[in-house]
Amino acid sequence: MNISLLAQTGMDGAAGGEAVGALALGPIDLAIAAALVLVAGAISLLLRLHLEQRLIIAALRTVVQLLLIGYVLRWVFALDRPAPVLIVMLLMITAAAYAAVTRPSRTYDRAWVSVFITLIICASLTTLVVTGLIIGVTPWYQPQYLIPLLGMVLGNSLTGVSLALDHVLDSLVKDAPRIEMMLSLGASRWEAARDSMAEAVRRGMIPIINAMTVVGIVSLPGMMTGQILAGANPVEAVKYQIVVMFMIAAATSAGCMMIVLLAYRRLFTSRHQLNSGAIRKR
Amino acid sequence: MTQPVLEIENLTVRAGDRIVLRDLNLSVEPGSIIGLSGPSGCGKTTLLRTLAGLIDAEDGSISLRTRDSETPWVLAANSEPPDWPTFRRHMVLQQQRAVMIDDATVRENLRLPLRFRSHAPAPHDNAGDWDHQAGALMAQFGLSASLLKSVAGTLSVGEQQRISLIRALLIQPEALLLDEPTSALDADSVTVVESVISALARDRGLAVVVVSHDRDQLNRWCTDQMDLASCVVSHAPDNSEPVAAGVGGRVT
Numbered sequence: 359m360n361i362s363l364l365a366q367t368g369m370d371g372a373a374g375g376e377a378v379g380a381l382a383l384g385p386i387d388l389a390i391a392a393a394l395v396l397v398a399g400a401i402s403l404l405l406r407l408h409l410e411q412r413l414i415i416a417a418l419r420t421v422v423q424l425l426l427i428g429y430v431l432r433w434v435f436a437l438d439r440p441a442p443v444l445i446v447m448l449l450m451i452t453a454a455a456y457a458a459v460t461r462p463s464r465t466y467d468r469a470w471v472s473v474f475i476t477l478i479i480c481a482s483l484t485t486l487v488v489t490g491l492i493i494g495v496t497p498w499y500q501p502q503y504l505i506p507l508l509g510m511v512l513g514n515s516l517t518g519v520s521l522a523l524d525h526v527l528d529s530l531v532k533d534a535p536r537i538e539m540m541l542s543l544g545a546s547r548w549e550a551a552r553d554s555m556a557e558a559v560r561r562g563m564i565p566i567i568n569a570m571t572v573v574g575i576v577s578l579p580g581m582m583t584g585q586i587l588a589g590a591n592p593v594e595a596v597k598y599q600i601v602v603m604f605m606i607a608a609a610t611s612a613g614c615m616m617i618v619l620l621a622y623r624r625l626f627t628s629r630h631q632l633n634s635g636a637i638r639k640r
Numbered sequence: 641m642t643q644p645v646l647e648i649e650n651l652t653v654r655a656g657d658r659i660v661l662r663d664l665n666l667s668v669e670p671g672s673i674i675g676l677s678g679p680s681g682c683g684k685t686t687l688l689r690t691l692a693g694l695i696d697a698e699d700g701s702i703s704l705r706t707r708d709s710e711t712p713w714v715l716a717a718n719s720e721p722p723d724w725p726t727f728r729r730h731m732v733l734q735q736q737r738a739v740m741i742d743d744a745t746v747r748e749n750l751r752l753p754l755r756f757r758s759h760a761p762a763p764h765d766n767a768g769d770w771d772h773q774a775g776a777l778m779a780q781f782g783l784s785a786s787l788l789k790s791v792a793g794t795l796s797v798g799e800q801q802r803i804s805l806i807r808a809l810l811i812q813p814e815a816l817l818l819d820e821p822t823s824a825l826d827a828d829s830v831t832v833v834e835s836v837i838s839a840l841a842r843d844r845g846l847a848v849v850v851v852s853h854d855r856d857q858l859n860r861w862c863t864d865q866m867d868l869a870s871c872v873v874s875h876a877p878d879n880s881e882p883v884a885a886g887v888g889g890r891v892t
Contacts, residue, residue, distance in 0.1 A: 539739040539804075543811060544729035544758040625775055630724040631694055 380587045392417070431505060440499040447508055451477050451547060458516040462524030463530065469523070472620035476519055476613050481511045484609040492601055511609045518610035519617045522562030526618050527637050529554035530625055534634045540627045547626040551623055551637060555618045562614030564606050573603060645661065645670050646691070646731070646815050647712075647846040649702035653683065653690050658687045664700070668815065670845035673838065675852060675862035678869040685736070687868070688817045690848070692767050693724055694734035695767055699872065706814050713791040717826055725758035736806040736819040736851075742793030749792045750774045753811050770810060775780050777806045782829060782837050797824040802833065818850040822857070834861045 395417045402409040434442045455474040459465060485508045489495040497505045530537070533554055540550040574581060574596075581602055585595035626631050646668040660683040668674055676684045691694050691702060693715060697721040699761060701716035704727070713727050740749050753759055754770060775785055781802045792800065801824045816837075822830040837860065840846045852858050858865050 420659065486889070535735060535737060535739045536741070538694055540733070540752070540756075541725075542728055542731075542733040543753045543756065543807065544725045544756065545756045546725045549725075549756050593778060629693060629720065630728075631695065 371627070380589070400589070431501070434505070435501050443499045443501045446492070446501070446505060447482060448478075450508060450512055451481065454481070454512040454516045457525070458520040461520040462527055463640065464524070464527040464637050466527070466621070466624060466636045466638065469621070469638060472522065472617060472624065473519060476616040476620060477512065477515065480609045480613040480616055481508060481515055484565070484605050484612070485511050488601060488605045506581070507605070511606055514569075514606040515613040516611040517565055517611045518562040521565070521618050522558045522614040523621060525561045526554060526558035526621050529558065530621075530632065531637055532635055534632060537632050541630055541632065545630075547622075547630040547632070550630075551622055551626060555622060558618045559614045562612050562617075566610045570603055570607060572631065579603075612623075637639075642669055644851075645705050645845075646702075647703045647705075648691070649691065649701050649703075651687075651702065651803055652698045653686055653695065654698045655695075659698075660758070661690070661868075668847045668849065669887060670814075670847055672863045673841055673848040673861060675850050675858035675865040677852065677855060677858055677865060677867050681857050682868045684868055685819055688733055688819050688849065688851060689818055691815075691819050692728060692731060694733065703730055704814065725756060729753070729758055730813055731815040731817065731880065732808045732811055732813040733817040734805055734808045734819060734821055736823065738797070738800040738824070740792035740795070742791075744792055745788065746790050746792050746795070747771070747774075747788040749769045749803060750788075750807050750810065752807065773810055774806060777809060777836075778803075780832075781806060798826065801825060802829070805833065812844075813846070815847040816847065817857060818848060820852055821850060822854075823854075831856070837861075846872060 368453045385548075395413065397402045399410055399413055401407070402413060430446065437443075452474065455470055455477050458477070458515040459470040485504060486498075488507060489500075489503050493503060500509050537554070541547070569577070579599050579602070581596045582592075585598060587593055602637055625636055627633055644664075644667040648664055648666040651661055651664040652659060663688070666674070678684055684696070690697050696718065697715070699717055701714055701719075703712040703714045705712040713730065715727075742751065751767065751770060754767060757877065775788075778785060778787070783799065783802055783806075787795070787799065787803075792803070795803065801821065805818075805821060818837075821837075822833050825833065836856070837846075837848060841848055850858070852861065
């Protein structure tokens with residue numbers, strides 16, 4: 359089974375290589391681009407930033423990770439079946455959950471499960487709504503749409519989710535005396551936690567609101583730029599970008615709210631106690 | 641004979657893998673002021689936090705009798721009172737470090753308990769009456785009414801400590817748990833706080849459990865004392881209050 363899949367990939371992959379609208383890049387072009395990284399290296403040496411080693415590793419990771427995903431995507435695109443697409447989506451969500459949970463300075467037991475549930479529900483639901491209802495992709499699993507859109511949603515909502523998680527954990531530790539003061543005066547856990555939770559959701563949503571504010575003026579989003587490079591009509595590309603921005607906004611706000619609620623469920627007991635001991639530095 | 645407000649039976653509390661309190665028994669009658677002493681780390685604050693239901697006991701039971709109900713609230717290892725927020729309003733914990741909503745005014749801070757759903761509006765505590773009571777208590781504690789409009793974060797620690805004590809008293813709990821309630825106060829204010837609390841205990845039957853490092857304070861203020869380190873309960877020798885008989889506690 360696996361062997362036949364691989365064989366098929368190789369064939370289709372070779373055939374699919376020509377459909378790109380942008381000018382193809384050769385090895386020499388990439389080598390010249392690599393020289394650009396040397397500028398960063400030179401600055402590091404000049405200012406004794408000691409970043410050379412990290413820079414080299416980061417540059418190598420860029421090359422290896424992107425080439426790898428390029429080949430994986432070519433393989434998945436060629437398969438044209440739902441199962442491999444769903445597996446890739448699941449892997450992406452797992453990686454995003456891992457990234458989101460390692461960013462905050464504090465964590466709790468099985469926090470990554472909370473993040474994973476959050477991302478799988480918020481990111482994949484939003485993506486499927488967009489591909490199914492708005493774009494109208496047929497068949498529904500067409501990876502050319504699902505995977506890049508999910509990637510964009512995940513990339514942005516993981517930032518929001520990790521910011522919200524970071525703030526809510528920080529606040530539950532630092533404001534524990536205030537929360538316990540309210541509990542002592544007869545507040546329910548919800549009443550005592552509400553301020554910390556609302557602020558955490560707010561913090562998580564700020565980056566996407568900022569992004570929506572400056573998009574097109576300060577920043578030209580990668581997806582739109584990519585479509586234009588590939589020869590698409592800029593206005594068509596813009597329409598897609600609008601959909602994507604709204605999709606990211608929806609997934610991020612839902613994700614921030616959900617992670618904060620899940621953390622709340624884990625860190626407050628049914629006896630209306632704050633279990634701040636469950637939060638630890640990572 | 642008066643029934644105790646608060647009864648603690650065979651209470652064992654664990655913090656991590658260390659047993660902080662073991663088989664503690666204590667019974668507190670209305671109007672008594674129980675002083676808890678003992679070296680740091682012997683479990684004084686832990687006991688107060690357990691009584692307030694902020695941490696769970698490993699074993700034993702805590703029962704609290706209220707004026708408005710025949711049946712006492714019982715916290716035991718496996719029983720759950722139906723409504724924790726309401727339970728906590730009957731037994732209010734005043735933490736060692738006064739906590740204010742720093743960017744709200746003193747009046748808003750004092751009204752904080754009104755915002756919670758557990759607050760059942762009763763004739764004596766609608767917002768106007770609440771403010772009236774707050775004003776009366778502020779006067780008794782030697783605080784000027786002009787403080788009401790101040791932002792809480794700008795108050796001195798001593799003022800905050802008294803304001804948060806007033807906020808706790810406004811709820812009209814059956815029992816008041818005080819953790820070093822006068823640590824930030826000057827000598828005159830300490831005397832005032834002690835006499836106001838003593839008067840409330842005498843007149844309203846408020847039961848008080850107070851933690852203090854100050855032996856002299858406990859000796860002059862409390863009707864009974866308990867040393868958590870040696871686990872011995874003693875009555876105040878020079879205190880003729882009838883409530884002195886309220887403590888029957890002994891720790892084994």
